Amino acid sequence: MELQIEDYLHDLKIERGLAENTIASYRQDLAEFTAYLTTQQVTAFDQVTQLSILQFLKTLQEAGKARSTVTRMVSTLRRFFRYLVQNEQLTTDPMTEIRSPKQGQHLPAVLTVDEVTALLDAPDTTTKYGIRDRTILEVMYATGLRVSELVHLKMSDLHLDMGLIQTIGKGNKERIMPIGDVAIDWIDRYLNESRPKLLKQRQSPYLFLNAHGSGLSRQSIWQKIQQYVSVAGISKHVTPHTLRHSFATHILENGADLRIVQELLGHSDISTTQIYTHISKQRLTAVYRKAHPRA
Missing domain, CATH: 1.10.150.130 (Tyrosine recombinase, N-terminal domain)
Incomplete structure (x- = not known):
């Protein structure tokens, strides 16, 4: 066996x-x-x-x-x-009639646009670390990158003149995605004002660096987001993945096709992406109940 x-x-x-x-x-x-x-x-x-x-x-x-x-x-x-x-190692499949237990639906936390704005504004951009952290948040929200993909972003993955970046996602699958002008502007500022100070004449292929000129870890990104959530006064439980959820939900709410969102997120199965349609409907219902005088 x-x-x-x-x-x-x-x-x-x-x-x-x-x-x-x-x-x-x-x-x-x-x-x-x-x-x-x-x-x-x-x-x-x-x-x-x-x-x-x-x-x-x-x-x-x-x-x-x-x-x-x-x-x-x-x-x-x-x-x-x-x-x-x-592979002809068995003649019958004992799993044929066995069904998976029904899952309770757990919708991921999503920030409102105002909450995202407050989070993006939280870093102190008068410092080299603040510029870096603001750029990290802008890139995460602009692309929906997983935190593991973010920390492995390399300089060679940037194609800013075409408004694109590339990454290697789950299953070693490469995907290329668009990135917005605001995030590009912050990357340019980080590359000009902050990254050279962190690098200090050293060499690193990674885009985002720590104080020693090395790549950041997933844990450090998580800690920074917790810090800025507190500064922004957001009471929700926020993780690095929350920005990915917010990215997907917001572009769906603004009319993006579900297949496009699947491609942007790098989901192999569209059923994984469909969770975000439930979030959008849930938010729509909440707004309706709050706004309609007879809801």
């Missing part, structure tokens, strides 16, 4: 190009599943039945695992057994 799992994980990496973190999650799920099978004296995947999988999922629920964890496990097992059948 271990050999079959390793073959599957190798296929995910080489053939599908999935990220290391994603492959690690699959590895962990499959290790937990095989550990359970061992306790049930099941020594091969062709001995696994629909009933044994249901019993395994029940043990996860009884152990207090979150619904999202159980759903992820179902997804992992579905993909794995489909792989075994497609």
